[in-house]
Amino acid sequence: MRIVILGPPGAGKGTQASRLADHLGIPHIATGDIFRQVAAEETELGRRLRATMDAGELVPDEFTNELVKDRLAKSDASNGFILDGYPRNVDQAAALDEALDDLGTKLSHAIKFMVRGDDIVRRLSGRRICLECGAVYHMETHPPQENEKCDHDGTSLVRREDDMEDTILRRLEVYGEQTRPLYDFYRERGKLVEMDGLGSEEEVFERLLGILGH
Numbered sequence: 001m002r003i004v005i006l007g008p009p010g011a012g013k014g015t016q017a018s019r020l021a022d023h024l025g026i027p028h029i030a031t032g033d034i035f036r037q038v039a040a041e042e043t044e045l046g047r048r049l050r051a052t053m054d055a056g057e058l059v060p061d062e063f064t065n066e067l068v069k070d071r072l073a074k075s076d077a078s079n080g081f082i083l084d085g086y087p088r089n090v091d092q093a094a095a096l097d098e099a100l101d102d103l104g105t106k107l108s109h110a111i112k113f114m115v116r117g118d119d120i121v122r123r124l125s126g127r128r129i130c131l132e133c134g135a136v137y138h139m140e141t142h143p144p145q146e147n148e149k150c151d152h153d154g155t156s157l158v159r160r161e162d163d164m165e166d167t168i169l170r171r172l173e174v175y176g177e178q179t180r181p182l183y184d185f186y187r188e189r190g191k192l193v194e195m196d197g198l199g200s201e202e203e204v205f206e207r208l209l210g211i212l213g214h
């Protein structure tokens with residue numbers, strides 16, 4: 001299966017995409033995770049990425065498209081993949097179609113996670129991540145066992161720089177202007193599946209499997 005997960009920031013895409021990828025035995029490709037890794041490096045590119053991400057803006061398309069194209073051409077993605085956080089605008093969606101065409105394949109589903117606006121801010125401001133292993137927690141709905149420490153490796157959890165209130169608002173604007181048009185893009189191509197993103201992690205995962213017939 002070749003799946004794109006769409007939805008506003010904080011819709012739970014990353015958590016579900018990662019579970020689904022494990023379940024299906026295909027890679028979870030999250031452009032945000034890849035960029036965060038590069039941004040953590042003290043290089044010129046790292047600093048530039050950090051500035052873009054901390055401002056809630058999108059990384060330039062040319063760089064992003066190239067990165068995803070290379071990743072999709074790797075052998076572990078030949079039987080399928082879950083893309084999370086990409087595409088983010090219509091130009092990226094067109095570039096993805098082209099990259100898949102070149103690989104002689106096409107997308108199976110674009111799944112839209114639907115959540116309410118007030119839920120989004122609550123989810124983003126409570127989110128904490130482990131920079132060591134990438135685990136994601138939420139202080140209300142999925143807290144770590146020990147105060148602000150990762151369950152897997154004990155690393156102190158941090159709030160993503162772009163989960164601060166000002167940046168959340170900018171990210172939501174960018175989402176509305178650039179990412180929302182993707183729903184029509186995929187609807188017109190018969191790929192869009194809309195799914196209620198509310199409920200516990202387990203409930204949403206069961207719903208997702210139901211949609212995919214698994």
Ligand code: AMP
Pocket residue numbers: 009031032033035052053056057058059060064084085086087088092162171
């Ligand atoms: P995310 O973890 O998906 O919320 O992404 C975090 C940040 O990484 C975004 O706010 C952007 O700055 C950048 N980013 C992630 N994916 C993309 C993309 N497909 N295009 C451009 N920028 C992206």
